Amino acid sequence: xxxxxxxxxxxxxxxxxxxxxxxxxxxxxxxxxxxxxxxxxxxxxxxxxxxxxxxxxxxxxxxxxxxxxxxxxxxxxxxxxxxxxxxxxxxxxxxxxxxxxxxxxxxxxxxxxxxxxxxxxxxxxxxxxxxxxxxxxxxxxxxxxxxxxxxxxxxx
Amino acid sequence: xxxxxxxxxxxxxxxxxxxxxxxxxxxxxxxxxxxxxxxxxxxxxxxxxxxxxxxxxxxxxxxxxxxxxxxxxxxxxxxxxxxxxxxxxxxxxxxxxxxxxxxxxxxxxxxxxxxxxxxxxxxxxxxxxxxxxxxxxxxxxxxxxxxxxxxxxxxxxxxxxxxxxxxxxxxxxxxxxxxxxxxxxxxxxxxxxxxxxxxxxxxxxxxxxxxxxxxxxxxxxxxxxxxxxxxxxxxxxxxxxxxxxxxxxxxxxxxxxxxxxxxxxxxxxxxxxxxxxxxxxxxxxxxxxxxxxxxxxxxxxxxxxxxxxxxxxxxxxxxxxxxxxxxxxxxxxxxxxxxxxxxxxxxxxxxxxxxxxxxxxxxxxxxxxxxxxxxxxxx
Numbered sequence: 001x002x003x004x005x006x007x008x009x010x011x012x013x014x015x016x017x018x019x020x021x022x023x024x025x026x027x028x029x030x031x032x033x034x035x036x037x038x039x040x041x042x043x044x045x046x047x048x049x050x051x052x053x054x055x056x057x058x059x060x061x062x063x064x065x066x067x068x069x070x071x072x073x074x075x076x077x078x079x080x081x082x083x084x085x086x087x088x089x090x091x092x093x094x095x096x097x098x099x100x101x102x103x104x105x106x107x108x109x110x111x112x113x114x115x116x117x118x119x120x121x122x123x124x125x126x127x128x129x130x131x132x133x134x135x136x137x138x139x140x141x142x143x144x145x146x147x148x149x150x151x152x153x154x155x156x
Numbered sequence: 157x158x159x160x161x162x163x164x165x166x167x168x169x170x171x172x173x174x175x176x177x178x179x180x181x182x183x184x185x186x187x188x189x190x191x192x193x194x195x196x197x198x199x200x201x202x203x204x205x206x207x208x209x210x211x212x213x214x215x216x217x218x219x220x221x222x223x224x225x226x227x228x229x230x231x232x233x234x235x236x237x238x239x240x241x242x243x244x245x246x247x248x249x250x251x252x253x254x255x256x257x258x259x260x261x262x263x264x265x266x267x268x269x270x271x272x273x274x275x276x277x278x279x280x281x282x283x284x285x286x287x288x289x290x291x292x293x294x295x296x297x298x299x300x301x302x303x304x305x306x307x308x309x310x311x312x313x314x315x316x317x318x319x320x321x322x323x324x325x326x327x328x329x330x331x332x333x334x335x336x337x338x339x340x341x342x343x344x345x346x347x348x349x350x351x352x353x354x355x356x357x358x359x360x361x362x363x364x365x366x367x368x369x370x371x372x373x374x375x376x377x378x379x380x381x382x383x384x385x386x387x388x389x390x391x392x393x394x395x396x397x398x399x400x401x402x403x404x405x406x407x408x409x410x411x412x413x414x415x416x417x418x419x420x421x422x423x424x425x426x427x428x429x430x431x432x433x434x435x436x437x438x439x440x441x442x443x444x445x446x447x448x449x450x451x452x453x454x455x456x457x458x459x460x461x462x463x464x465x466x467x468x469x470x471x472x473x474x475x476x477x478x479x480x481x482x483x484x485x486x487x488x489x490x491x492x493x494x495x496x497x498x499x500x501x502x503x504x505x506x507x508x509x510x511x512x513x514x515x516x517x518x519x520x521x522x523x524x525x526x527x528x529x530x531x532x533x534x535x
Contacts, residue, residue, distance in 0.1 A: 068415065069284070073285055109446075
């Protein structure tokens, strides 16, 4: 029983899908698609909020309050959705001077099998094309870029 | 000088927030102040409309959005009119694209920065950090949210309270929604259990806000925490939270809850992992502990790793050393076998830590285990 519980808690296949995100809105379709993917692979979803630390603060200082106030409810919401979808979840917050810097830090420290990246649209936050191009060149492993329909306005 | 900000907080539509705001606005006007209504959403309620009589109302502006014309608050007109006090209803409202800000609470910030006092209204379910909790309690997720910092930054928060029964009575009498919407409202959101839960959330929120402001004024009057520690007086003015964590993913929710409580109480946050002696974490546990360390660093919390045979004894020692006033624990595993006859973890903590509050944070995944995910429940 404990073996089964362990498998359930960590995602049965042991695969990890890393899902970095920035900003305060995330496309609902993107999240839904990522959850479907994680569920189909029996993988653990690793949502990672990328916090930006201003230059006047040390990089290892606590994130500005507004960043934490954005990150925690977003992670809570993703975790809630994941739990409802039957997907194991293991949340992270990563810091950097810019989203790309935080991405680089995250790639250094996280183990993953697939990277799912939400692209920015007019209705939801996400990564800019130049950051995605950088990821495609530099991130090891499988990378999946998700861009919702630009007119899609549902966001979490 | 920034304007004075007063927020009328309620548990749900129809409790009388807007009415109370107008009432206090008229009292200010009667006292000789220049008061205008910047934006009013009377929802066709006769009582509200009647209360607005006698107050100057700024016209709305029209904005084109997705092929339709919508009426919105005219922010430039407020600056031009420059009253002493401006009444602005529904601060959580989302503006259409093309106006100054995405959210009305951001418009209000500009008005306050212009030195104009503001009275505004909001329901508790719009508060960002409570959004999940309210959705869990009521099954209804609210789309329009506002950050907790808005409520924290307000100079005054007034709770407009009504019992669930009285609110339902108002609803039935057609004082909240038109007759054709009453039945649907009663069957969905406006149920006694929903309203009772929301009322509790609103009461707690206001109490915490009062506590936060009182603690702030005490610190202002007596000095910083460090100065007070030097006077051996920290117990009287400040809270310190200790969250008992494990290198498991489920502890992350506990940390998030603990951080939120720490923010509200203005408390320091310590995370404690009690490691079995001679058994340093390995593999996945080590990975999780490292992730916990990074999370603690991002949130400005302190992660303590202490070796100990007994969780409660170690926690009690650390709590005494750190001056802990509040302990948060995750949901303990079900007690089986002979353990069922022993003392539970919360009971032991309460006994070993007299005077320290103990709070249990539910394990959401375990709750879903009990009921099954929605898809399975539907089968």
